[in-house]
Amino acid sequence: MTTLRPFRCEDMFHFNNVNLDPLTETYGLSFYLQYLAHWPEYFQVAESSSGVIMGYIMGKAEGHGENWHGHVTALTVAPEYRRLGLAKQLMAILEDISEKKRCYFVDLFVRVSNVVAITMYKKLGYIVYRTVLQYYSGDPDEDAYGGWLEHEKLLVASPPDCSAHAQFPPHWSKGVLVCGRPDWTGLNRSRLPRKT
Amino acid sequence: MAGRVHVDDSVIERRLRPLRGTNKKAVQEADKVLRKQPALHCARVLKGLALLRLGRRGECEALVAAVTKDAPTDEATLQALTICYREMHTPDQICRVYENAVKGEPGNEELLSHLFMSYVRVGDYKNQHQAAMKLYKLKPKNPYYFWAVMSHVMQAHKLGDAKSKEVCLLLAERMVNNFVKNGKIEAEAEVMTYLHILETQGKYEEALAVVDGPLASRVIHQPGNFLPLRRAHYHTRLKHWAQAATVYRDLITQEPDNWQHYVEYIRSVIHLTTEASPAEDPIAEAAEFLSGVRRKAVEERNKDRGPVLGLLQLAKALQEAGWGGRIEALCGDPLDLLLSYIEGYGDKMCCYGDLVNFLALVPGARVGELLGRVRALCRLSASGVPLDETHTANENPAFANGVVKTPTTALNTGRKMVTRISGATGAARGVYERCDMKHIQLDTLGHVLALQALDTGSYTTAAAIFSNTLKFFMANYKDTSDPLISSYKYGSLTRIPEFVEFRERLSNSLHFATVTAEQMLLDLTSDVSSHGQLVEAVQQMDIDPATDRTDWHHLTDNRDLAVMNTWEPPHRCLQEEDIVASVAADTALLRLRNLTLRLVGAACALTHPPHHHNTLSSTANKENR
Ligand SMILES: CC(C)(COP(=O)(O)OP(=O)(O)OC[C@H]1O[C@@H](n2cnc3c(N)ncnc32)[C@H](O)[C@@H]1OP(=O)(O)O)[C@@H](O)C(=O)NCCC(=O)NCCS
Numbered sequence: 001m002t003t004l005r006p007f008r009c010e011d012m013f014h015f016n017n018v019n020l021d022p023l024t025e026t027y028g029l030s031f032y033l034q035y036l037a038h039w040p041e042y043f044q045v046a047e048s049s050s051g052v053i054m055g056y057i058m059g060k061a062e063g064h065g066e067n068w069h070g071h072v073t074a075l076t077v078a079p080e081y082r083r084l085g086l087a088k089q090l091m092a093i094l095e096d097i098s099e100k101k102r103c104y105f106v107d108l109f110v111r112v113s114n115v116v117a118i119t120m121y122k123k124l125g126y127i128v129y130r131t132v133l134q135y136y137s138g139d140p141d142e143d144a145y146g147g148w149l150e151h152e153k154l155l156v157a158s159p160p161d162c163s164a165h166a167q168f169p170p171h172w173s174k175g176v177l178v179c180g181r182p183d184w185t186g187l188n189r190s191r192l193p194r195k196t
Numbered sequence: 197m198a199g200r201v202h203v204d205d206s207v208i209e210r211r212l213r214p215l216r217g218t219n220k221k222a223v224q225e226a227d228k229v230l231r232k233q234p235a236l237h238c239a240r241v242l243k244g245l246a247l248l249r250l251g252r253r254g255e256c257e258a259l260v261a262a263v264t265k266d267a268p269t270d271e272a273t274l275q276a277l278t279i280c281y282r283e284m285h286t287p288d289q290i291c292r293v294y295e296n297a298v299k300g301e302p303g304n305e306e307l308l309s310h311l312f313m314s315y316v317r318v319g320d321y322k323n324q325h326q327a328a329m330k331l332y333k334l335k336p337k338n339p340y341y342f343w344a345v346m347s348h349v350m351q352a353h354k355l356g357d358a359k360s361k362e363v364c365l366l367l368a369e370r371m372v373n374n375f376v377k378n379g380k381i382e383a384e385a386e387v388m389t390y391l392h393i394l395e396t397q398g399k400y401e402e403a404l405a406v407v408d409g410p411l412a413s414r415v416i417h418q419p420g421n422f423l424p425l426r427r428a429h430y431h432t433r434l435k436h437w438a439q440a441a442t443v444y445r446d447l448i449t450q451e452p453d454n455w456q457h458y459v460e461y462i463r464s465v466i467h468l469t470t471e472a473s474p475a476e477d478p479i480a481e482a483a484e485f486l487s488g489v490r491r492k493a494v495e496e497r498n499k500d501r502g503p504v505l506g507l508l509q510l511a512k513a514l515q516e517a518g519w520g521g522r523i524e525a526l527c528g529d530p531l532d533l534l535l536s537y538i539e540g541y542g543d544k545m546c547c548y549g550d551l552v553n554f555l556a557l558v559p560g561a562r563v564g565e566l567l568g569r570v571r572a573l574c575r576l577s578a579s580g581v582p583l584d585e586t587h588t589a590n591e592n593p594a595f596a597n598g599v600v601k602t603p604t605t606a607l608n609t610g611r612k613m614v615t616r617i618s619g620a621t622g623a624a625r626g627v628y629e630r631c632d633m634k635h636i637q638l639d640t641l642g643h644v645l646a647l648q649a650l651d652t653g654s655y656t657t658a659a660a661i662f663s664n665t666l667k668f669f670m671a672n673y674k675d676t677s678d679p680l681i682s683s684y685k686y687g688s689l690t691r692i693p694e695f696v697e698f699r700e701r702l703s704n705s706l707h708f709a710t711v712t713a714e715q716m717l718l719d720l721t722s723d724v725s726s727h728g729q730l731v732e733a734v735q736q737m738d739i740d741p742a743t744d745r746t747d748w749h750h751l752t753d754n755r756d757l758a759v760m761n762t763w764e765p766p767h768r769c770l771q772e773e774d775i776v777a778s779v780a781a782d783t784a785l786l787r788l789r790n791l792t793l794r795l796v797g798a799a800c801a802l803t804h805p806p807h808h809h810n811t812l813s814s815t816a817n818k819e820n821r
């Protein structure tokens with residue numbers, strides 16, 4: 001039995017049975033909290049009836065103009081609860097929210113060696129449209145945003161027909177293009193305190 | 197998304213070297229600039245920052261204090277000062293810097309919003325409110341107004357007594373009501389804040405009116421079930437069982453695998469039954485509905501487990517309500533229900549967890565029957581070994597062997613096994629390192645190997661773990677401050693109380709307090725070899741023999757004790773009493789360790805007059821409280 005609900009800070013105190021999996025990275029606190037602050041609705045968790053965390057998804061909306069899209073930052077399901085369709089349900093929530101935000105597509109990065117995940121994304125209708133050499137190219141000491149081994153090939157997947165901007169899947173709305181969190185109007189962003 | 201492999205100290209040292217060089221160079225460059233323009237604020241602060249990073253805190257303090265006094269207003273200097281004070285762990289100084297700057301340029305929106313954020317960093321909600329209102333007067337933008345609203349909410353959160361809490365929340369509510377009346381509400385964030393304020397006050401009628409009214413149309417980016425779930429929750433709180441049941445029923449139809457809907461639906465139906473008139477039978481209706489959901493799922497042959505378990509949950513609720521006699525007629529034979537689930541999911545790990553709560557529905561006399569029927573579902577070899585389609589009995593051991601040797605499986609199990617290793621610290625450390633435990637795991641899983649290493653005399657292991665652990669806790673304040681600021685910027689206002697609670701739970705961690713004490717004792721026993729060194733060490737640690745600063749009433753047990761599945765019978769599982777007893781024992785040990793430290797401190801004070809010296813760790817600790 002699975003309850004799907006928004007992720008809360010306190011979930012971090014007991015998400016180890018998910019995170020001890022070698023393909024799942026544990027990030028610094030600020031990483032999770034920044035996602036909760038920027039894109040709270042994109043961070044959802046699957047919980048069992050006894051309160052065990054079964055898996056979670058983290059994502060965001062980003063990009064400018066026609067590149068405005070949903071992005072899957074992390075998707076993971078504890079080994080005990082795999083092949084029950086949880087990842088599929090979590091992806092469905094992310095896609096639904098992306099649609100509400102009028103995103104044009106959803107993309108994600110996955111390691112070429114992660115065959116299971118690639119199989120799954122293909123099954124969910126995603127296509128591999130680019131292979132990048134190095135996804136993570138920031139400061140190697142910035143642990144929070146790292147996690148990817150450098151120099152490893154990565155695939156970028158997204159729903160079919162998204163690679164060419166001209167062809168969006170018909171069900172993705174193509175209304176007004178909005179950048180930034182469209183519901184939070186009225187602020188002149190340039191005047192806000194910069195992150196120090 | 198694999199973790200980075202463990203980086204050894206020599207690598208860190210190599211990385212830091214050029215940085216030290218850079219700081220030295222920065223001081224030289226700053227001096228060059230200052231020779232030409234001695235009054236240039238920004239250069240003076242940057243020089244201070246470089247000095248600080250070189251460990252020359254005293255010189256840095258003098259430099260930045262002088263600049264702060266001149267009340268600079270240019271962005272570059274202000275930013276440099278902000279970084280400097282943050283690195284010195286004195287965020288309250290940042291407030292002073294911006295207070296002075298705003299005095300100089302009262303009409304500057306950017307400076308004011310920086311001032312607001314500086315109050316956010318230190319949790320000064322009263323001043324936060326004032327800064328937000330000044331901003332709103334300057335530029336009437338909704339977010340500024342809601343920053344002020346949220347400041348009231350946080351003030352309420354902070355205050356201890358119920359009366360003042362109530363007043364603050366009322367003030368917040370009144371501010372929002374004002375806005376609603378004048379039709380000024382624009383964004384989802386504002387509606388969410390409104391709901392949060394009403395919920396915190398228990399005003400569910402009012403909250404219901406919001407989700408049923410025009411403001412609900414502003415909520416557009418939440419998951420599809422957000423509004424119905426709120427509505428159902430408010431109905432439940434108001435004991436409107438019939439309405440609650442209707443909403444949950446619709447939710448089950450839309451999301452047949454989301455378990456919370458079943459639990460709440462059945463709970464409302466049970467409540468409703470006690471109030472229903474003799475003509476209606478809500479339970480029978482519910483049973484019919486749940487049977488229908490189940491039939492549909494079976495026909496569609498999908499993977500949803502909720503529909504298969506719904507009737508079992510109803511049976512369990514009936515039994516708990518004392519209506520066990522109706523189970524058979526309404527839900528069918530629980531044994532059949534259990535078996536039909538096992539047929540579908542018996543080969544999955546979730547099977548046990550899903551069913552364990554329903555096993556009590558099987559009377560003792562029928563346990564044998566259940567086991568016999570489960571056995572009949574498995575194909576067994578002549579010797580009783582389970583078979584499956586892919587492997588014959590002879591292949592099974594080879595397959596199992598292969599699985600265990602697969603690196604992933606081995607690592608995964610190894611990671612969890614570390615919790616079971618005791619005594620063999622060397623081996624445990626190896627596994628521990630491969631687990632790549634870090635960040636919050638240093639708190640939640642720190643109990644598996646930190647003090648154990650000390651107890652077995654593995655001081656280097658202990659010191660390494662302690663140092664990582666303390667680094668994590670010291671950074672908590674900064675790590676949670678930036679997201680707090682982001683919440684104000686991006687409008688996730690309702691997350692703010694959650695972030696603050698999270699921060700408090702971390703800084704009150706029993707493990708944090710324990711490791712702090714143990715680290716000090718370890719330093720005193722391993723690094724000190726003369727009386728002079730002892731006196732110096734004790735001074736650096738800022739031990740106050742007269743008082744213990746531990747907030748004993750708020751210490752939290754953050755251990756994650758459910759990492760491994762257990763199939764033990766209930767009496768052999770970890771019980772609540774065991775956990776309580778272990779926390780009590782750990783707390784008692786901490787008292788003893790703190791007392792020991794204070795005794796050492798007192799002994800030193802008898803030979804040398806106390807001389808207060810603020811070390812980085814002691815100030816960071818205060819900041820974390
Ligand atoms: C990838 C992962 C998230 C899948 O989670 P899951 O809940 O088991 O996936 P689902 O049950 O929703 O699978 C949906 C579909 O994907 C495919 N799939 C998933 N796992 C598969 C596997 N091991 N082998 C083959 N196909 C698989 C199947 O087609 C499946 O549908 P089906 O079971 O009806 O045939 C999970 O294996 C995981 O957490 N891995 C480690 C972390 C990771 O790699 N994350 C992805 C990085 S972006």
